[in-house]
Amino acid sequence: xxxxxxxxxxxxxxxxxxxxxxxxxxxxxxxxxxxxxxxxxxxxxxxxxxxxxxxxxxxxxxxxxxxxxxxxxxxxxxxxxxxxxxxxxxxxxxxxxxxxxxxxxxxxxxxxxxxxxxxxxxxxxxxxxxxxxxxxxxxxxxxxxxxxxxxxxxxxxxxxxxxxxxxxxxxxxxxxxxxxxxxxxxxxxxxxxxxxxxxxxxxxxxxxxxxxxxxxxxxxxxxxxxxxxxxxxxxxxxxxxxxxxxxxxxxxxxxxxxxxxxxxxxxxxxxxxxxxxxxxxxxxxxxxxxxxxxxxxxxxxxxxxxxxxxxxxxxxxxxxxxxxxxxxxxxxxxxxxxxxxxxxxxxxxxxxxxxxxxxxxxxxxxxxxxxxxxxxxxxxxxxxxxxxxxxxxxxxxxxxxxxxxxxxxxxxxxxxxxxxxxxxxxxx
Amino acid sequence: xxxxxxxxxxxxxxxxxxxxxxxxxxxxxxxxxxxxxxxxxxxxxxxxxxxxxxxxxxxxxxxxxxxxxxxxxxxxxxxxxxxxxxxxxxxxxxxxxxxxxxxxxxxxxxxxxxxxxxxxxxxxxxxxxxxxxxxxxxxxxxxxxxxxxxxxxxx
Numbered sequence: 001x002x003x004x005x006x007x008x009x010x011x012x013x014x015x016x017x018x019x020x021x022x023x024x025x026x027x028x029x030x031x032x033x034x035x036x037x038x039x040x041x042x043x044x045x046x047x048x049x050x051x052x053x054x055x056x057x058x059x060x061x062x063x064x065x066x067x068x069x070x071x072x073x074x075x076x077x078x079x080x081x082x083x084x085x086x087x088x089x090x091x092x093x094x095x096x097x098x099x100x101x102x103x104x105x106x107x108x109x110x111x112x113x114x115x116x117x118x119x120x121x122x123x124x125x126x127x128x129x130x131x132x133x134x135x136x137x138x139x140x141x142x143x144x145x146x147x148x149x150x151x152x153x154x155x156x157x158x159x160x161x162x163x164x165x166x167x168x169x170x171x172x173x174x175x176x177x178x179x180x181x182x183x184x185x186x187x188x189x190x191x192x193x194x195x196x197x198x199x200x201x202x203x204x205x206x207x208x209x210x211x212x213x214x215x216x217x218x219x220x221x222x223x224x225x226x227x228x229x230x231x232x233x234x235x236x237x238x239x240x241x242x243x244x245x246x247x248x249x250x251x252x253x254x255x256x257x258x259x260x261x262x263x264x265x266x267x268x269x270x271x272x273x274x275x276x277x278x279x280x281x282x283x284x285x286x287x288x289x290x291x292x293x294x295x296x297x298x299x300x301x302x303x304x305x306x307x308x309x310x311x312x313x314x315x316x317x318x319x320x321x322x323x324x325x326x327x328x329x330x331x332x333x334x335x336x337x338x339x340x341x342x343x344x345x346x347x348x349x350x351x352x353x354x355x356x357x358x359x360x361x362x363x364x365x366x367x368x369x370x371x372x373x374x375x376x377x378x379x380x381x382x383x384x385x386x387x388x389x390x391x392x393x394x395x396x397x398x399x400x401x402x403x404x405x406x407x408x409x410x411x412x413x414x415x416x417x418x419x420x421x422x423x424x425x426x427x428x
Numbered sequence: 429x430x431x432x433x434x435x436x437x438x439x440x441x442x443x444x445x446x447x448x449x450x451x452x453x454x455x456x457x458x459x460x461x462x463x464x465x466x467x468x469x470x471x472x473x474x475x476x477x478x479x480x481x482x483x484x485x486x487x488x489x490x491x492x493x494x495x496x497x498x499x500x501x502x503x504x505x506x507x508x509x510x511x512x513x514x515x516x517x518x519x520x521x522x523x524x525x526x527x528x529x530x531x532x533x534x535x536x537x538x539x540x541x542x543x544x545x546x547x548x549x550x551x552x553x554x555x556x557x558x559x560x561x562x563x564x565x566x567x568x569x570x571x572x573x574x575x576x577x578x579x580x581x582x583x
Contacts, residue, residue: 084497123491130486131502211502219497392487393510 003045003298010036011295019334026280029287036294045298054293055286058166058252063282065255066156069230069237070116071276072268076227077220079120082108085217087128092206094134095195098142101125102191105143106150110157111234114147118381122388124220132206135394138198140385141401142191145373145408148381149190152369153183155241155251159285160340160368165251167344168361172241172251178427179365182419186370186412193411197404226266233262288341296345305349312355317424319355320363321417327367328413332374332406340368359420359427366416374409376401430537431530433570434551434560440465443472447521448514451480461548463558464522470556473522476548480521483509527552530559538567 014032017023023031033051040046073079086100101121109117122140129136151157155165155172161179164170170178195202206212221227237258241251263270295301311319323343330339343364351357372379376386376398382405389396420427440463441450450462460477486504489495527550528537541549541564551560 080492080497123488126491127486127488127498130488130504130507131498131500133503133507208500208502208505211498211500214499216497216499388491391491 002043003040004300004303006039006043007036007045007294007298008300010039011291011300014291015338018338024280025335026284026287029284029291033287033290033294036291040294040297046294047297050297051290051293054296055289056163056166058250059162060282060285061252062156062162062166062255063159063285064277065252065257065259066113067277067282068259068273069234069255069262070113071273072262072266073112073227073230074116074120074276075223076230077222078227078230079108079117080124081217081221081227083121083124083128084215084220087124088212088215088217092132092209092212094202094204094206097128097134098139098194098198098202099191101139102142102146102194105147106187109147110150110154111238114151114158115380115384118143118147118384122385126388126392128212128215130392131211132208134204134206135201136389136392137394137396137400138194138201138404140389141396141405142194144379144381144385145190145194145405146187148372148379149187149370149412150183152186152365153180156255158369159281160336161365162251163337163340163344164361164365164368167348168357170361171244173245175365176242178362182366182416185419186415189415190373190408190412193408194404197407226268229265230262233258233265236261285337285341288338292341292345301345301349304346305353308346308350309353309355311350312353316356316359316428317421320359320420320424320427323360324363324367324417324420325413327364328371328374328409331368331371332378332409336368336372336379340364356428359424362427363420366420367413370409370412370416372409373412374406376405378405378409429530430528430532430534430551430562430567431560433534433566434530434562435566436560438463438550438558438561440558441475441518442467443517443519443522445518446515447480447483447518450475450518451514454480461561463525463550463561464518465558469558471525471527471550471552471558473519473525474550475518475522476546479523482521483513525550528562529554534567534571537562538564538571541567 010032014028017028018025037046037048037051040051041048082104083101086104087097090097090100105117105121121143125139125143126136129139148158152161153175155161155170155175161175165175237254240247240249240254240257244251244254327339327343347357347360347364350360372382376382376396382401386396386401439453439457439459441453443464443466453462454460454477462475463471464473464475466472486501526540526544526546528540530551530553537549541547548561548563550558551562553559
């Protein structure tokens, strides 16, 4: 009982520090993890070896592998190239520009880190808007919202998906068959709604189309050879992800293998390449695993699942919808990674209590993925575009996000709920 | 010494002036640098053309490493700062003053300008009053003129 109380206190304290932003999330989680292990050792509910075993190296390896690949691709100018290319193709048509920029950001971020994608495409977006005299707000918000939405489609598109995939055993192919169709519909709903909500800005006539026509995408691509090499490896990696079950290998090995091949093939300056890896994110994940592991070892999760197991009598569809919306609302206000990591053992607990969990995993995927669109702080991509927009004449404020982003989040979650209910048998 | 090559007739601006007034002064007097003085004529800062022109630069300028893929700024070329921006006090754009004394050495003054990437530097007296100004060209040519004293290489 002491273990249950102490581990819960440590966990809640860490969560409080993370969500109140009193402490950087990585610092708070590392301190919390160490405290959990220390207290666990003293009171005998958690050991060092148990703590190490909780770190899901499949998740960390997959993230690290993909981060290495992106950090090699980043300096080649590939992302800028794509943005300049589609900007030019749009010929300054405001709606077409939104569709094209939204599409490339989504497609790229389905396979590569969406924060990096947005960080590199957003400045070019601002450039295109400024030279033709358009308001960059709809485009920046569109890129963040559409890339977050698109990321839900694949196993590697979004950190919560990587976590869920690893915990549930859902494969790359499972995501393509179950999540992708839903995402296509939901993504179109999001795009349509953005088009309607920003109709005034998108009705403006652009000026100085010559400046846009004279953009030369080739000059934005600094290192064509490396870019082609990286794209080739990513292509092979996707094939390997698809064959994951046939080959009997895990996604982490595919990602790390692809990273190793790229490193050997490109031989980039390794210090600089590794500097671009988001080590803080990897450590945050590892520390969260240790924290949640402490709760499990102390028996908190079993108690919690025991409580929720009373939900057994609820119809499974309703249970799924409750989970989807709870996660979506939580993810709109707080980081969806800790939400996902905390809910995974709960769902596993429900599974041991005899509740069918397959549809619950998908509810978690959709809730964590679409919920982040709701507020300006709901996802890292949102925070990134908002802070970049502060440098323009038309900054994206929380108020604007509530007026334009929140309706999109509600509509996408609503659409996802309908599809979830209609095709419930398919998710079971 | 700086005293020997400085210009004594310096165009300056009071700290109560607006950005618009500073711009007018630069245009009228065709200068790219203004020391900012307080009511006692003590130097409290300085503004150069780049400080004023930051108001003209588009947001993407600082967000992108290179602009090689574009050949024109388009609508940005004709976008002017908002009235409120140019009516703000000049002190809001001003840089801290980097100055030399009249009796400072030429090479020191040149080194200081190089480190702070300045093309002009105000010259002050012992009691911090502005007494003149020197440009990189003033100092550079003054230093180079001493090269006339260098003897020829012996074969």
